Amino acid sequence: MSYVVVGGGLAGAKAVETLRESGYGGPVTLIGAETVRPYERPPLSKGLLLGNDAPESVFVHAAEWYADHDVDLRLGATATALDRTTRSVRLDNGDEVDYDRLLLATGSTPRPLDVPGGERALLLRTLQDSHRIDEAVTKDSRVVVIGAGWIGLEVAAAARSRGAQVTVVGTSALPLQKILGDEIAQVFADLHRANGTDLRMNAHVAEVTADAVRLTDGTTLPADVVVAGIGVTPNVALAADAGLDVLNGVLVSSRLATSDPAIFAAGDIANIDHPLLGRRLRVEHWDTAVRSGPVAARAMLGEEVVYDRLPFFFTDQYDLGMEYTGSAPADAEVVVRGDLASREFIAFWLVDGKVVAGMNVNTWDVADKIDALIRSGSPADRARLSSPEVDLSELAA
Template sequence: MAGNHSNPSGPDLALGIALTDLPDGGKLVGHRDGEPVLLVRRGAEIFAVGATCSHYGGPLVDGLVADDSVRCPWHHACFDLRTGAALRAPALSPLACWSVEQRDGRIFVGEKRKKPSPAPRDSNAGPPPEGIVIIGGGAAGFAAAERLRREQYQGDIVMISDDEAPPVDRPNLSKDYLAGKAPEDWIPLRSEGFYAKNGIDLRLGTKVTGIDVGASEVVLADGTRVGFDKLLLATGAEPVHLTIPGASQPHVHTLRSLADSRRIIAQAGAARSAVVLGASFIGLEVAASLRTRGVEVHVVAPEERPMERVLGSQMGDFIRALHEENGVIFHLGDTAASIGAGDVLLSSGSTLAADMVVAGIGVRPRLDLAEAAGLATDRGVLVDAYLETSVPGIYAAGDIARWPDPHSGENIRVEHWVVAQRQGAAAALNMLGHRQKFTDVPFFWSQHYDIPINYVGHAEGWDTIEVEGDIAAKDCLLRFKRGGQVLAVVTIFRDTESLQAELAMEQSKA
């Protein structure tokens, strides 16, 4: 995932370049001691940082500079040009920084800088909590724990997850990892040693059965109680399970965890045919990954075209055609009636051969704990702009949180990885007393074969879709509008414009 340092390109920046080679607002990639370095000029200031995003190695020279930050073109991570700090998920690790000197009309990159000291604690934030409990080991829970320690929080952190695996890079489970193109050592968000080193009490395979609001305690399945000063609910979502006959057989899968992905991979090695139920993002990414492994794939879904509810009819037709070009066979307007040992019977009466079945028929937010504890809910856990629930001191983030979105003016809930990570980090700051409103514009990406689809904003409904470019040629931008307002922008291979759309949405609600 990291950038390749073996063949650095561009000039040797230790030897310098002419100042005129880097105009105001310009970006340039060179190298220093074999490492790729991005130079960025903003007026009289010149910054030198690592040239590749610390998330998946995206080329930052193709990104967007806004204020004193640079945004990655691939998945919209954001970095501070002065310090290299990762300001926004999905990046967690900082960029390296180098000193820069200007003399005799030339720019020279000097030694790599040491990591800056953490900023002093905001005196207005009040005393930090003594202990924080995080329920959930997904994107939001991990991001919160990581950010708490990055902010030099010294109190206890207990992170409780009912998963058996430490926090993982979940988007990869249906994309490159499932396709066999990403090794397993890419999957953990951090090594196992990270948690002990940072004093994070990570309790895996542990179920929380209740929250005692009055006592400020979390109750575990074995009766243990864990006290908290602040609590973050990041329980995420769980797949909707099939209830048709045959759904409990070992060759029938859902995909949410690393264990799920491993089981699918293990069966895919010997499988000749697979049936994917549901034309959701997860379902279609699974279809693409199984096709990459050479498995025959049939997709069964009740709608007339895939992804129409989220992306509209034109993108839905494109996605169907893309998958059909890669050998996927669709059975739309149909559902599974039952699953046999080696086949699937459809409601239409057809029978499909199936050595394995993967159900991607949606997910449900895990709200049981919140509801039982008396937190306000409405198709999600209701939170304010600071991600605090109706009970002071208890916060919610990720797939379960329904928050006031300043762009649409509505309370929204979004089941996207990057949103969950960013909310986890924001909740961490607010649990420390910083009172920072969550105003990020939602972003997600989906990948089908080698085609990435980037989505900025949130549109549950629209009256107009404006199309720029050519969808079939995989070079397009779509604006989803309601009442003249742009609610969301979808792009294929227009990364800079996707970043610009995100920035414009941020600025429109400033």
């Protein structure tokens, strides 16, 4: 059996690690378009930009790990086509790599800013992008961040921490509003305003010039550095061109198999038939890459596995650290335990009287309990949910 993984990111790296940890000793190839070995992206907008993390700390494995584990690591190599009949992957350098089982873990690409001058905006996905922002932003910079989502807000916080003058432009009334709903999104708006960021909400960019961002209402925001964080697109062209089922990502079963039983998908691109939620879900977060890569590897090895992990993600912005477990529509009912104003609380989102998501803010070691509570499907007792006196594990009966 020969195992090939396309995509040298987190999901791909964790998959090859699992193949080797399982005791499999045959051929394993990891193909990555970037010229550096797999690394974790969260520090790119946090620890690396803040100067808190050492550059070496971002890598998933030590440089020698791949050779030590006999993984054929092909960096700077892009897979350009799959031949499912001959079971081979064509690379841009002309090589053909044969597989018996193939994992696609090609991740996402940031959406470009589609306005005149939009190409002037820096995007953030790779280590190189992070270095570019790191070099550009100084304490004297006027930084305009376009996009009030996770990446935009993290970059804004990092730039403010350097002393830069920062404006965030977002299209909704509040940052993160479409994800968190009004009440909790307000916490993030307050956090950023309290730290001196100029939030321009309900605003749309018309143009980026050499020294400014112009909004559609005519406002001109002077800018030395423009960063756009306006979402990502999953890299599904390889799968789609090969005729695999693709719809908002690569469609996979709960064991992460695509419509071709020899091909699997994990990480950002996988649109997973989630057994617990009873619907499809594609999640663009670190935890999904870390967890789904190994599940796909075990499925490729023929093990009976199911991916039933609830979505989980985290962010750090200024002195706010949070973890979010589950998945909820932004307009779901919210129950809060703790104090929003002091930014130390747990928010629960309820649908049909049951907790479907929870977010712990500056409150730690509760994510597993929130996970168990959601899984339990227990009817929510709002009074006990909001009472800090009640241990969360008691609610997951």
